[in-house]
Each structure stands twice: as C-alpha cells, then as structure tokens.
Amino acid sequence: MADTFDDYLATILAAVQDEAGGEVHEVPRALAEADPGLLAAALCTTDGELHSVGDDEHEATIQSVSKAFVYALALEQHGIGEVLRAVDVEPSGEAYNVISVEAESKRPRNPMINAGALLVHALVGERGAEQDERVEIIRSRLSAMAGRELSIDEEAAKDELSQAHRNLAIAHMLRAEGVMPDDDPVDVVRGYTRQCSILVTPRDLAVMAATLANGGYRPGEDEEVVSAPVARHTLSVMATCGMYTAAGDWMSEIGIPAKSGVSGAIMGALPGRVGIATYAPRLDRHGTSVRGRAIFERLSDELDLHLLDDPHRQDTLWDRLRQQEA
Ligand code: GLN
Numbered sequence: 001m002a003d004t005f006d007d008y009l010a011t012i013l014a015a016v017q018d019e020a021g022g023e024v025h026e027v028p029r030a031l032a033e034a035d036p037g038l039l040a041a042a043l044c045t046t047d048g049e050l051h052s053v054g055d056d057e058h059e060a061t062i063q064s065v066s067k068a069f070v071y072a073l074a075l076e077q078h079g080i081g082e083v084l085r086a087v088d089v090e091p092s093g094e095a096y097n098v099i100s101v102e103a104e105s106k107r108p109r110n111p112m113i114n115a116g117a118l119l120v121h122a123l124v125g126e127r128g129a130e131q132d133e134r135v136e137i138i139r140s141r142l143s144a145m146a147g148r149e150l151s152i153d154e155e156a157a158k159d160e161l162s163q164a165h166r167n168l169a170i171a172h173m174l175r176a177e178g179v180m181p182d183d184d185p186v187d188v189v190r191g192y193t194r195q196c197s198i199l200v201t202p203r204d205l206a207v208m209a210a211t212l213a214n215g216g217y218r219p220g221e222d223e224e225v226v227s228a229p230v231a232r233h234t235l236s237v238m239a240t241c242g243m244y245t246a247a248g249d250w251m252s253e254i255g256i257p258a259k260s261g262v263s264g265a266i267m268g269a270l271p272g273r274v275g276i277a278t279y280a281p282r283l284d285r286h287g288t289s290v291r292g293r294a295i296f297e298r299l300s301d302e303l304d305l306h307l308l309d310d311p312h313r314q315d316t317l318w319d320r321l322r323q324q325e326a
Helices: 005-016 065-078 080-086 114-123 131-146 154-161 165-176 185-196 202-213 228-241 244-253 290-302 317-325
Strands: 040-045 050-054 258-260 265-270 274-279
Touching: 005 040, 005 050, 005 290, 005 317, 040 202, 040 290, 050 202, 065 080, 065 114, 065 131, 065 185, 065 202, 065 228, 065 258, 065 265, 080 114, 080 228, 114 131, 114 165, 114 185, 131 185, 131 202, 154 185, 165 185, 202 228, 202 265, 202 274, 228 244, 228 258, 228 265, 244 290, 265 290, 274 290
Parallel strands: none
Antiparallel strands: 040 050, 040 274, 258 265, 265 274
C-alpha cells in the first residue's frame, strides 16, 4: 500500500487510466478538441496540504463547477433567506439545461441547474450592474478562493454563446415569469457564459473546494472569502443537487458534496477535511466525468471519506497517510 498521498493518488490514476467509456462535450469547441486522454486528481486538506497527480496544471473552462462558487457569492452578498426567496433548493431530478421552474412560485428548482444558476448570476453585484462588472466580481472572488489570478477564455465564451439557444430560452422564460431581475436576459446569458469560461486547473479547483470545506477560509489564510454558514449552505446544496440526475446515486455511493461540469471536472468538498478535484474529459449521460467518478468512488471508499461514515473510526488509510505527511 502507498505510504504518501502522492504515491496513493498515482495508484488511483493508474487504476482508472484505461477506462474508455463516455464522450467529450461538443460545446464550446475548446471542449470538443480537448485530449480525451487527459487525467488528473488533486486534493487539498483544510490545513493547506496540496497533493496532485497527472495533468494537474491543465487549464480548462470551469463550466458548471462555477455554479457552486457563484451561489456562495450571492448568498454572501444578499443573505441566505433572500436568495432562497429567488431560487429553491430542491433536487429537480432533471437534466441541467431543462427549461422549467416550480409551478407555483415560478422559482428555479435549485441553483445547480442552469435556470437557477442564470438567476444566481444575475444576483451578483449591484442591481442593474453592467455585465463586465458582474463578471469581474465573480472572476476576482473565485481567484481569492483559488489563491491566484484566474483568467477567462473569451474565445470559448464567444463560441458557446453562438449556440446558447437553450440558456437564452431559459433566461427569457425567467424574465417572462417575472422572477429574473430587470436585466436584459441576453446580457445575463452572456455574463453567465463568461463565468463558465473562467480557466482553472485541477489544483485550483482542489484549493477552491478546500475553501468551502474550511468554512470559507482558503486554507492557511486569515481572510474569509465567504462566511461559515454560507459555506455550509453551499455544501448542502451541492450534496443534494450538485450532480443533477445522478445526485441520489452520488450521495449514497460516494457521499462527498460535489459539483460536476461538462469540461470533465468534478469538485468535491468534505467539511473540515479536504477539497478534491478530478479532471478527465469524457462524460456519462448525466454529464459526469466517467473516470472522475471512478476516482471519487475509490477515494471515498478507501479513505473513508463518505460524509456518513462513522467519524470515530480509527487508523484509516486517511489517518495513516496524514501521519506520514506530518
Ligand atoms: N456552460 C454550460 C451550460 O451552461 C455548462 C454546463 C455544465 O457544465 N453542466 O450549458
């Protein structure tokens, strides 16, 4: 058995390396052209130890993984109660891009599907803020979570926008139902698509996840990016809604609050312990990375990282690897 985190992660990567299932996402072109063989795993403990293997410095657009972080920003800005009045937190059991709202309240069902994420995007910044201002707040706050200045792949955003008919339909529907703030729905989709085009590496995502796992403080830093109640609320919604149509299966089998994106990234966070990121572009029918899921399954099982594992269990592989590093 491996005796350092790096060796351990390397054995996991080798074990899933040849899993060939799934398809890369076609939009934007940058994703269609991604090398399907890319593979990485990164893990950042809440005391700031970062371990990663494989293509861990590969930058890809953040896509839907951004929804969790931007939700946290909106909660921080407006308070949890006010955001709940705008977007519900019920698992929808539907695909991420479904054009639907709750029948009675007309609220999007949760902030992890596109309807909710578009509305959440529009809540960031001053009311009526310009698209550039909003996107800049998001870019700079996500950079604070990652601990480095993140940039935006504007080409990818443009390319995705030229085909964003569903997201435009959703934004127009929200406006027509009277639940989207006064902004121009087209502008909201533009801003949201740029949010999805922020470039991150698996190492960035592990640190950002660890920030949520660490009560809103980037490990090792004393400046709070979001408050502890906001971090907890965000993790709850990741746990129930982060994996769309596979949310129940993910929670029972893996048990780590997580968010997937069509780039092939998965970001997961276990409170008080660790942030995890995987990257492998081929996706299953739920939009979850096939090999990313396989890595999470092993980590959860072998390191006893399921949220509902007995916390008193002793001398686990996790404990032993932690002691080696100390
Ligand atoms: N930008 C993509 C969209 O809004 C993100 C989807 C995803 O990662 N699930 O359709």
